[in-house]
Amino acid sequence: MPRFAANLSMLFTELPFRERFAAAAAAGFQGVEVLFPYAEAAGSIRERLRENGLEQVLFNLPPGDWDAGERGLAALPGREADFRDSVALALDYARALGCRRLHAMAGVIPEGVEHRQCEAVYLRNLRYAAGEAARLDCTIVIEPINRVDMPGYFLSRQADARRHLEAVGADNLRLQFDVYHCQMTEGRISHWLEHHLPVLEHVQVAGVPGRHEPQACEIDYVWLFRLLDRIGYRGWVGCEYRPANTTTAGLQWGRPWGIGD
Numbered sequence: 001m002p003r004f005a006a007n008l009s010m011l012f013t014e015l016p017f018r019e020r021f022a023a024a025a026a027a028g029f030q031g032v033e034v035l036f037p038y039a040e041a042a043g044s045i046r047e048r049l050r051e052n053g054l055e056q057v058l059f060n061l062p063p064g065d066w067d068a069g070e071r072g073l074a075a076l077p078g079r080e081a082d083f084r085d086s087v088a089l090a091l092d093y094a095r096a097l098g099c100r101r102l103h104a105m106a107g108v109i110p111e112g113v114e115h116r117q118c119e120a121v122y123l124r125n126l127r128y129a130a131g132e133a134a135r136l137d138c139t140i141v142i143e144p145i146n147r148v149d150m151p152g153y154f155l156s157r158q159a160d161a162r163r164h165l166e167a168v169g170a171d172n173l174r175l176q177f178d179v180y181h182c183q184m185t186e187g188r189i190s191h192w193l194e195h196h197l198p199v200l201e202h203v204q205v206a207g208v209p210g211r212h213e214p215q216a217c218e219i220d221y222v223w224l225f226r227l228l229d230r231i232g233y234r235g236w237v238g239c240e241y242r243p244a245n246t247t248t249a250g251l252q253w254g255r256p257w258g259i260g261d
Contacts, residue, residue: 001229001257001258002225002228002229002233002237002257003030003031003235003236003237004028004029004030004031004236004237004238004239004254004257004259005029005030005031005032005033005055005057005058005236005237005238005239006020006024006027006029006031006032006033006239007032007033007034007035007204007238007239007240007241008020008021008024008032008033008034009033009034009035009036010035010239010240010241010242010243011024011239011241011243011247012024012247013247014246014247017040018040018044018048020032021048021049021051021052021054022048022051022052023247023248024052024054025052025053025054027247027248027251027254027259027260028254028258028259028260028261029054029239029259030053030054030055031054031055031056031057031236032049032054032055032056032057033056033057033058033059033238033240034056034058034059035059035060036059036060036062036063036066037059037093037097038062038089038093042092042093042096042097043096045093045096045097046096046097046098049097049098055098056097056098056099057099057100057101057202057236057238058099058101058102058103058141058176058202058236058238059090059093059094059099059102059103060072060090060102060103060104060105061073061074061083061086061087061089061090061102061103061104061105061129062086062089062090063105063107064076064079064082064086064107069108070107070108071105071107071108071145071150071153072104072105072106072107072108072154073086073105073107073125074104074105074106074107074121074122074125074126074129074142074154075106075107075109075118075119075121075122075125075154075155076107076110076118076121077110077113077117077118077121080121080124080125083125083128083129084128087104087128087129087132087133088132090102091132091133091136091138094133094136094138095136099138100137100138100139101138101139101141101176101201101202102129102133102138102139102140102141103140103141103142103143103176104125104126104129104140104141104142105143105145106118106122106142106145106153106154106155107153107154108150108151108152108153108154109152109153109154115154118154119154119164122154122155122164123164123167123168126140126142126164126168126170126173127168127170129173130168130170130172130173131170133172134170134172137172138172139172139173139174139201140170140172140173140174141173141174141175141176141201141202142155142161142164142165142173142175142176143155143161143175143176143177143178143181143204144156144157144158144160144161144178144181144182144185145178145181146180146181146184146185147185148184149181149184149211156181156185157185157186158177158182158186158192158195158196161175162175162195162196162199165199174199174200174201174202175196175199175200175201175202176201176202176203176204177192177193177196177200177202177203177204178203178204178205178206178240179203179204179205179206179214179219179224180204180205180206180207180208180211180240180241183208183218183219184208189219189224190224190227193227193228193231193233194231197231197232197233200233200235201235202235202236202238203228203233203235203236203237203238204237204238204239204240205221205224205237205238205239205240205241206239206240206241206242207219207221207241210242210244211241211242212241212242212243212244212250213241213243213244213250213251213253214239214241214253215252215253221253222256225237225257248260
């Protein structure tokens with residue numbers, strides 16, 4: 001049976017951030033994700049995890065200047081020093097929270113910069129991040145993100161992600177597979193899940209269209225969750241969706257798996 005983690009940057013947002021941990025635990029979640037935890041002291045988050053018996057399963061490296069349109073630093077030429085600083089900060093939080101997975105967002109290709117320039121920087125930065133993370137027994141993940149939601153994002157296709165993983169060749173550099181982003185970009189979800197299984201570290205879900213609950217949409221999630229069991233996936237399934245109403249009202253989809261009871 002899949003192990004579900006609530007993304008607390010997107011779920012339970014009707015509550016203050018610190019109260020979302022208890023709400024997630026009460027809803028049956030065993031783990032949580034956060035996009036960017038850095039506005040909160042690591043000690044405060046650690047205490048909320050401990051109080052509610054939750055595991056912090058994933059968060060992202062700092063993305064750069066989000067308000068200015070940056071969506072990650074890993075593939076941005078000229079930002080290598082900033083990327084290294086982001087790795088250090090993320091690992092500090094990972095150490096404090098006991099988190100063993102960090103997503104290194106690639107970023108949006110800057111205007112006037114060629115893709116091949118970004119790729120060279122990306123591979124060098126991923127090698128560096130994986131090397132630093134290995135000291136903490138931590139895994140770096142990369143994720144293809146669709147260019148409808150995030151125009152110009154460097155990494156959007158599954159085959160490219162696999163190629164980059166193989167080019168770096170680090171054991172602790174693996175794939176974060178977001179079903180929503182894959183469906184928005186290229187489909188063939190079951191094919192890619194089975195193809196990626198040897199490097200698959202984390203799965204995320206949301207409905208298409210709309211990025212709402214994983215139900216009543218063009219993806220048969222009941223079938224897909226059973227597929228994950230059948231192919232032997234044992235990692236977390238992150239619920240990174242925007243509730244159509246309140247979070248609790250939309251949790252009916254999870255009742256067969258012990259969520260929302």
